Amino acid sequence: MGNADFAIPSLKLLSEYHNIKVVVTNPDKVQGRGRKIQGTPVKEYCIENNIPVLQPEKLRNEEFIKTLKEQNADVFVVIAFRMLPKIVWNIPPMKTINLHGSLLPDYKGAAPIHRAIMDGQTVTGVSTFIINENIDEGQILLRDEEPINFNDTFTSLSDRLKHKGANLILKTINELEKGSLTPLKIDNSEMLHYASKIETDDCQIDWNRTSVEVYNFIRGLSDTPCAWTYIDNVRHKIFETEISENTELNPGEIKVDKKHFCIGTQDKAISILSIQKENKKRMNISEYLAGYMNQIKKS
Numbered sequence: 339m340g341n342a343d344f345a346i347p348s349l350k351l352l353s354e355y356h357n358i359k360v361v362v363t364n365p366d367k368v369q370g371r372g373r374k375i376q377g378t379p380v381k382e383y384c385i386e387n388n389i390p391v392l393q394p395e396k397l398r399n400e401e402f403i404k405t406l407k408e409q410n411a412d413v414f415v416v417i418a419f420r421m422l423p424k425i426v427w428n429i430p431p432m433k434t435i436n437l438h439g440s441l442l443p444d445y446k447g448a449a450p451i452h453r454a455i456m457d458g459q460t461v462t463g464v465s466t467f468i469i470n471e472n473i474d475e476g477q478i479l480l481r482d483e484e485p486i487n488f489n490d491t492f493t494s495l496s497d498r499l500k501h502k503g504a505n506l507i508l509k510t511i512n513e514l515e516k517g518s519l520t521p522l523k524i525d526n527s528e529m530l531h532y533a534s535k536i537e538t539d540d541c542q543i544d545w546n547r548t549s550v551e552v553y554n555f556i557r558g559l560s561d562t563p564c565a566w567t568y569i570d571n572v573r574h575k576i577f578e579t580e581i582s583e584n585t586e587l588n589p590g591e592i593k594v595d596k597k598h599f600c601i602g603t604q605d606k607a608i609s610i611l612s613i614q615k616e617n618k619k620r621m622n623i624s625e626y627l628a629g630y631m632n633q634i635k636k637s
Contacts, residue, residue: 339363341378344496345417347504348437349383352415355508359409360390364420398423413514415507416469427469432514434469437503439496440533441465441481443524446474447533451496456558457531458550460486462495464503466510468521477521479514482506491560491578536563543567545590549581549606556608567601569615577620578612594630599623 339362340349352358363380377385377393384391394402397420406429413432416422427434440450442465447453454462463483470476482502486495513519536559543552543565556579559565564575569592587593587602594600600607614620 339414339419339422340380340417341420342418343379344439344500344503345380345419345437346383347500348415348417348507349380349389351504351508352511353387353389356511358389359411360392360405362392362394362406362419365393365395397426403429413511415511417503417507421473422469424471435479435507435510435514436467436469436474436476437507438465438467438474439499439503441483442467442474442478445531445533448535450533451499452492452536452558453531453533454558455486455490455492455495456555458554462486462499464499464506466506478524479519479521480506480510481522489557491557493561538563541565543576545601545603547604549603549608552603552608553579553581564614573616575614575620576610576612577614579608579610582607582609584609594627596627597624599627599630 340346341364349358349361361380361384363378363384366375366377366381368374369376381391381393383389392402392405396402403425406426411430413430414427414434416427416434416436422434438446438450439462440446440454441461441463445454445462451462461483463481465481466479467474468476468479482505484495484499484502510519541559541563543555545552545567547555556565556576560577564577566573566575568574582598582600584593584600584602584607585605587600587607589602589604591602592600593602593607599610599613601610602608611623612620613623613626615626
């Protein structure tokens with residue numbers, strides 16, 4: 339059961355070693371500027387690889403529950419899907435296993451990868467656990483650490499974790515099958531952060547914070563859903579930045595030359611490398627500056 343690209347490496351690896359009876363993913367919906375109806379990345383993968391797909395509107399639907407039970411599956415695997423009702427996760431004899439993008443119980447919640455980078459963490463990982471009534475609070479089975487580099491973005495870290503997670507979910511299923519897996523004993527002091535869902539308003543950059551905090555905030559949201567700020571009263575998405583040695587700018591103050599676009603923070607300035615003006619395409623800073631400098635000359 340899964341929707342996002344994060345689930346695909348696990349689906350691919352599991353299908354090489356086990357019999358995938360069916361995949362459950364969200365219904366198709368209208369997406370993008372073209373407003374075209376599209377399936378989830380998981381559905382697209384299944385179509386390409388001839389894997390049966392179910393797309394229930396409601397997970398408690400009687401016909402859907404009946405179909406799930408008829409699969410006689412030993413285990414359900416959930417990755418980047420949605421909250422399951424007990425009537426679903428209680429079906430398989432080997433339980434329902436979830437893969438989560440953090441070292442549980444730390445960073446339980448909807449956005450563990452984003453939040454870990456935004457908080458300036460240097461280590462994260464993936465965990466497998468048995469689903470129960472509470473979100474991300476079931477018995478933890480296995481964990482695997484992954485360093486967070488200072489230049490990691492959400493996209494780069496997520497890409498490593500989805501492959502590390504695939505290996506962990508395969509190991510979890512294999513050990514469960516052998517009966518050799520004992521849930522981990524967890525120290526409650528490890529539960530330090532909650533990875534709440536990220537809304538659009540949460541993504542506005544606060545230039546009054548330190549340069550490191552702003553840098554972590556931007557890279558934690560890049561390339562999706564993306565940090566944003568107002569420049570000349572127009573919303574801009576900020577994708578890539580680096581910390582400048584410029585300490586002269588006040589928070590939010592802009593300094594521009596032919597090669598650099600810097601914005602002040604509490605201490606050092608942030609130099610923008612990749613940007614997207616509202617309703618325009620994403621540009622590297624040299625492309626953006628060409629138009630920006632022309633606009634300044636005209637005004």
